[in-house]
Amino acid sequence: MNEISVIGGGSWATALVKILTENSIHVNWYMRRSEQVRSINDDAINPDYLSFLKLDNTKIYASDQLDMLVARSKVILFVVPSAQLDQVCEAIPKNDMRDKFVITAIKGTVGPENLLPSAFIARHFELTDLQQAIIAGPCHAEEIARNKKTYITLCGSNQSVIQKISNAFASPYMQVHYSADMIGVEYAAIYKNVVGIVCGMAEGLHYGDNFIAVLVANAIDELGLLLQAVGVPNSRLGNSTYLGDLLVTGYSRHSRNRKFGQYLGQGFSAFEARGMMGMVAEGYYATKGLMNTVSSLELNMPLLQTAYRVLYNHMAAKDEFKLLERNIR
Template sequence: MNEISVIGGGSWATALVKILTENSIHVNWYMRRPEQVRSINQDAINPDYLSFLKLDNTKIYASGQLDEIVARSKVVLFAVPSAHLDSVCAAIPKEDLAEKFVITAVKGTVGPENLLPSAYLARRFDLKDFQQAMIAGPCHAEEIARNKKTYMTLCGLNETVISKISNCFASSYMQVNYSPDMIGVEYAAIYKNIVGIVCGMAEGLHYGDNFMAVLVANAIDELGLLLPAVGVHNVRLGRSMYLGDLLVTGYSAHSRNRTFGKYLGQGYSVFEARQLMGMVAEGYFATKGLMATVTSLGLNLPLLQTAYRVLYKRMAAIDEFKLLERNIR
């Protein structure tokens, strides 16, 4: 495997392109903004994300023509915010992905039915289970850009193809593991972004490390309730693609969701916090989608409920945390 198409122009997509090109994989890269395309092709720099990073553009073909980029590779990797996946896919004819292997690096629910990214893509393009995989963390783009030791998990049922794709990402600083549990890891990836927002709010409200540890312990417990409710059983939550991803999103200064939550804890409105971010915090959209799913399942998840009320009911974080204090153990 020596060629992959990447859809998306953000920091996560940029970090993935970096790894691939370092492994001599040719990348066909769809970027929506013309100035990004020009900068990549001329200067090997993404001007909007990880702009300190010089890429190897001898192995990159960047274009704003989505149909062209999809057609050029047998493997297509989606690395766009979940809120944009539907609109991006609407521009791709169903038959264009019929024979492709599709990888998702998307962490959020999609559309009014709050589908997992893999379920959405399967329905939209009639994909079979063996045609899909997903990338799981903990993988902050900023650390990948600086060659910091990272563990990635590729999830899916087609272990033969995924093993070949793993070689495209493995390096001296990137260890790639395999898991067949794509659905469970997708839910965990969605939930951990919400936890990141709640941890950020706690920091903005000046709670200490003791309370933060209690928050994260309760988050693990909530994830342990969520997964069996959606049909995922016998999961070892301590594995890196579950707990590891949750921890780094809750604690790391690189976490957009934590930063977003911190602004909310400091008293900024949701609108103001989103403006200050200047980039997408996936947990904002994930909270609404997962709340609908959890409500339909009859689950009581206090951390998720706290995030939802602050984000969508415009409740003050300080008031919601006083309630949360009584609802966690």
């Protein structure tokens, strides 16, 4: 496997392209904006994300022609915001995807049915489980861009294909592991963005490390409750794919969801905070999607409920946190 088509032009996509090209994988890279395409092809720089990073554009063909780039590769890597996934998929002829292997690196639910990204793609393109994998783990793009040691997990049921693909992502600073638990890992990756927002709100409200530690401890319990409810058997939450991703999103200065939450804690509205970000905070969409799922399962998840009321019921973060204090242990 020496060629992959990457769909998406954000920081996470840019970091993954960096890894792939370092491993001599040719990348056919779809970007929606023509300015980004020109900058990649001419200067080897993504002007909007990780602009300090010089890529190897001898191994990159960037274009804003989606269907053409999909046709060029047998392996397709989706790295777009969850809110854009349905539009992107609609723009790809279904027949063009029948023989593809699809990797998903998206952390949010999709559409009015709040589907997992992998489930949405499988249904839309009529793919089997053997044609899919997801990438997950504690892996901020900014640190990958600077060759900081990172562990990622490739999840899926087609272990033989995934083992081959894993070589494209492995490097001295990238350690790749395998898991068969697509559903559990995908739900964990979505929920951790909600936790990042809540921890950010706590920071913006001037709570200290002691209280944020309590939030994270309760978040671990909530995640375990969610995974059990969706039928994931005996997940080892201490595994870096689950807990590691949650912790880095809750604590790291690189977390865009945490930064988004800080703005909310400082008194900005969700609309104002989104405008100040300059990039998508997936937790905004994940909160609504997960809240609908959790409500149907009749689960009590105070952190998720707090995020939802602040984001969608327009409640003040300071008032919601007073209530949250009484609902966590």
